[in-house]
Amino acid sequence: MTRLRTIYLSRQNPSRAARVRPENPGFERFMWWFMRLSGLALVILALGHMLIMHVLVQITGQQVDYGFVTSRWGTPFWRIYDFLLLVLALIHGVNGTRIVIGDFVSRGGLRALLLVSLGALTVLWMILGMIVIIGFNPATSPAVGPFS
């Protein structure tokens, strides 16, 4: 198996912030492409999300609250936007974390534990996020929550 090395370590490229594109087709090469393509999309999606939620809302004097989310998710556009943001950002971020764990944790047992936990958490959080974005319906949500 070809052990992937960062450009940083192999000194082939002065950028030192990227990996060499894996030679063989497979999971690692797929993720190499995924990181770059999802990264390009996330520049728009994630920065756009932050600019709307933290800057535009502030400038226009609005407040993010239940009513804000209800009206936002009343249009399919923002549901699709947020769904894409959820899926791309979670996979992009978790794959980055996987690479960082692989680079910094060399002990086999600990590394395996971290990677399995990361995978399990990701599946749970992905399902939770998808259920919320697709399934949220203000008509059926309780007016007074269960904890009050």
Place this chain on the structure above:
Amino acid sequence: MTTLDRLLGLQDRIVRYRISWAQLAWFGHRLSGIGVVLYLFVHIVETSMVTLGPNVYNTTLGLFHNLPVRLGEILLMAALVYHSLNGLRVIAMDFWPRLTVYYRGLTYAVVSSTVVAMIPLALIMITPYAPWGHR
């Protein structure tokens, strides 16, 4: 032995080697990425509270309405801006290898653009807690 010599000797012993901008850019990319993904996990749980109705959701959001969290959100914005710009630099150099010649200038451009962009963004985001924001 002059004072300058002693200072330089001290610097050699403490720093050992000079950290380049390229290494800092690489480390900053990882640090900002880990920071954003940690926030993402919290943010998904926070947003999922919307399904429990207005009372629970607005109460949850209330936990985030204080100065320390707002400062964290400004850091998050800086991490996202830096990660985006540096990521674009990495992508550009991956697909146009000739650009690697200019990696130093591109790295300076990424860092300085992040700083410049963060000045108005931070000022707007801190407004509710700033003297000029009075609410």
